[in-house]
Amino acid sequence: MEIYTIGIDVGKTVFHLVGLNQRGEVVVRKQLSRSQLLRFTANRKVHLMGMEACGGSHFLGRALQEQGHEVRLIPAQYVKPYVKTNKSDYIDAEAIAEAVGRPTMRFVPIKSDEQLDMQSLHRVRERWVMRRTAVVNQIRGLLLERGITVRKGRRYLDAALPAILEDADAKLSGTLRLLVAQLNLELDQLAARLEEADALIKQAAQASEACRRLDAIPGIGPLAATAVIAAIGNGAAFRKGREFAAWMGVVPREHSTGGKQKLLGISKRGNRYLRTLFVHGARAVLQFREKQSSGLRAWLAQLTSRSHHNVAVVALANKLARMAWAVLATGVAYRPPLLAAASA
Numbered sequence: 001m002e003i004y005t006i007g008i009d010v011g012k013t014v015f016h017l018v019g020l021n022q023r024g025e026v027v028v029r030k031q032l033s034r035s036q037l038l039r040f041t042a043n044r045k046v047h048l049m050g051m052e053a054c055g056g057s058h059f060l061g062r063a064l065q066e067q068g069h070e071v072r073l074i075p076a077q078y079v080k081p082y083v084k085t086n087k088s089d090y091i092d093a094e095a096i097a098e099a100v101g102r103p104t105m106r107f108v109p110i111k112s113d114e115q116l117d118m119q120s121l122h123r124v125r126e127r128w129v130m131r132r133t134a135v136v137n138q139i140r141g142l143l144l145e146r147g148i149t150v151r152k153g154r155r156y157l158d159a160a161l162p163a164i165l166e167d168a169d170a171k172l173s174g175t176l177r178l179l180v181a182q183l184n185l186e187l188d189q190l191a192a193r194l195e196e197a198d199a200l201i202k203q204a205a206q207a208s209e210a211c212r213r214l215d216a217i218p219g220i221g222p223l224a225a226t227a228v229i230a231a232i233g234n235g236a237a238f239r240k241g242r243e244f245a246a247w248m249g250v251v252p253r254e255h256s257t258g259g260k261q262k263l264l265g266i267s268k269r270g271n272r273y274l275r276t277l278f279v280h281g282a283r284a285v286l287q288f289r290e291k292q293s294s295g296l297r298a299w300l301a302q303l304t305s306r307s308h309h310n311v312a313v314v315a316l317a318n319k320l321a322r323m324a325w326a327v328l329a330t331g332v333a334y335r336p337p338l339l340a341a342a343s344a
Contacts, residue, residue, distance in 0.1 A: 002021050002022070002027070003019035003020070003021065003027060003028060003044060003046050004019075004020055004021050004022040004046070004047045004048070005019070005020050005046065005047055005048045005049070005050065005097050005100055005101050006018070006019045006020075006041075006046050006048070006049045006050070006097060007019075007020075007049075007050050007051075007092075007093040007094060007095065007096030007097025007098070007099075007100060008037070008049065008050070008051045008060075008093060008096065009051075009052070009089045009090075009092045009093040009096065010051050010052060010054055010055075010056055010057050010060065011089070012056070013033060013034070014031060014032075014033065014089075015031070015032050015033070015034065015037045016029075016030070016031055016032075016089035016090055016092070016093045017029070017030045017031075017032060017037065017040070017093060018090060018093035018094040018096075018097050019046075019097070020094075020097045020098070024098065026094060029090055029093075031089075034060070037060075038063060038064075038067070041064060041067060041069060042067050046069055047070070048070050048072065048100055048101060049064055049069050049070065049071045049072070049100070050071075050072050050073075050074055050096045050097060050099065050100025050101075051071070051072075051073055051074070051096060052073070052074055052075075052076045052079055052092075052096060053073040053074060053075055053076070053108040054076065057073055058073070058110050058111045058116060061073060061110040062110060065110070071110065072100050072105075072107045073107055073108040073109075073110060074096065074099055074100060074105060074106075074107060074108070075106065075108060078099060078105060078106060079092070079095050079096055079099050080095075081099075082095035082096075082098045082099045083095045107237070108237070109232075109233060109236065109237050111230075111233070112233070115229065115230045115231075115233060116230075118201075118204060118226050118227075118229065118230035119230040119231070121197060121200060121201065121226075122201075122223075122226070122227050122230060122273065124197065125194065125197040125198075125201075126273060128190055128193050128194050128197065129194065131190060132154070132187060132190045132191070132194070133154075135183055135186055135187055135190070136154050136157055136187070138183065139157060139161070139180060139183050139184070139187075140152075140157065142176065142179065142180060142183075143164065143180070146170070146171070146172060146176065148164060148170065158187075161180070161184055164180075165177060165180060165181060165184075198223075201222050201223055201226050202222045204222075204226055205222035205225050205226050206222075208225075208226075208229065210225075210229055210234070210327075210328060211225040211226055211229060212225075213327050213328075213332075213333055213334060214228060214229075214324055214327055214328070214334075216333065216334040217320060217323050217324060217327065217334050218281075218285045218292055218296065218320070219278070219281030219282055219284055219285040219316075219317075219320050220278075220281055220320065220324060221281070223277060224274075224277040224278065224281055227273065227274050227277055228274065228324055228328070229328075231271050231274055232244065232325075232328070233328075234328050234329065235325045235328040235329040236329070238325060238329075240325070241321065241322030241323070241324075241325040241326055241329075242322065244321055244322065244324075244325040245318045245321040245322055245325075246267070246269070247269065247270040247271075248269075248270045248271060248274055248275050248278065248321055249266055249267045249268040249269040249270045249271075249272075249275050250266055250275060250278065250279075250314055250317050250318045250321060251266060251267060251318060252264060252265065252266060252267070253265060253266065253267040266314055275317070278317040278320055278321055279313060279314065279317045281317070281320060282313045282314070282316035282317040282320060283313050285300075285316060285320075286300060286304075286309075286312060286313055286316060289301075292336075293336035293337055293338055294337075294338050294339040295336065295337030295338045295339050296336065296337050298339055299319075299337070300312070300316065303315060303316070
């Protein structure tokens with residue numbers, strides 16, 4: 001039985017495998033556990049293996065690579081066109097096996113353990129930030145029900161909350177005072193966890209030479225630098241910075257037909273967390289544009305003169321993304337853009 005390509009539909013405990021021969025005919029269908037799958041593939045020589053990029057696929061991909069196989073991860077939206085009929089696990093595995101052999105297919109690089117560790121740290125930190133925001137909003141809502149308004153912003157709540165809890169004239173019930181005090185304690189615990197996470201991120205950024213090169217780019221700090229490394233590694237999955245910016249979703253979405261080009265708002269594809277960091281970094285750069293290099297300052301002045309502020313922010317985020325890819329892909333240090341007269 002000659003197996004040319006294998007498609008694997010990844011699950012938590014059960015994996016569905018479909019093997020195709022060189023003519024594209026199905027020659028094997030199997031439902032296996034993880035250990036059975038690794039035993040099955042260890043004794044076979046296969047031209048190519050494919051899986052959807054999802055939870056657990058990076059671990060399984062590295063395990064199959066250690067067996068000597070060529071493994072490729074495919075974004076799920078690129079597999080969908082190859083599904084012929086109703087959905088089932090075997091049909092999905094067969095579609096993966098067909099898609100992985102296409103010459104124009106795009107693939108996701110398999111992440112290393114260091115990338116997955118950093119990605120996990122960012123995801124946990126993001127959840128803590130969202131939880132802190134939820135607690136702040138809940139405290140403001142509970143106090144508003146008792147006629148006490150607090151200005152938006154966590155720092156205003158931190159400053160006002162001790163006085164509110166100690167004020168006997170506030171006419172807060174004992175139950176509400178206890179609840180607000182417990183929520184305040186939760187805020188302190190979340191703040192301590194976020195400080196620990198930030199310290200780990202800064203430590204990792206200082207230890208990585210690539211992160212230090214990214215940190216030199218305006219608007220990119222340790223948080224964004226480590227997030228970029230965790231997401232794309234050295235950027236080898238993209239041929240140029242424009243592709244990275246398009247993957248991140250900071251380029252116009254196109255809906256053209258009949259020879260007429262129609263560009264809409266940004267596509268918002270790819271990594272939402274990474275796009276958020278770049279947009280916020282661009283806002284900071286635009287706010288302090290007078291402190292930037294002469295070339296970037298002139299470019300921003302020309303951009304803001306003809307575009308809305310938010311449009312200029314996204315355009316700058318696009319530019320920063322391309323700079324970040326160039327620094328990673330070429331391995332050179334960031335060089336601030338300068339005007340011709342200034343450089344002379």
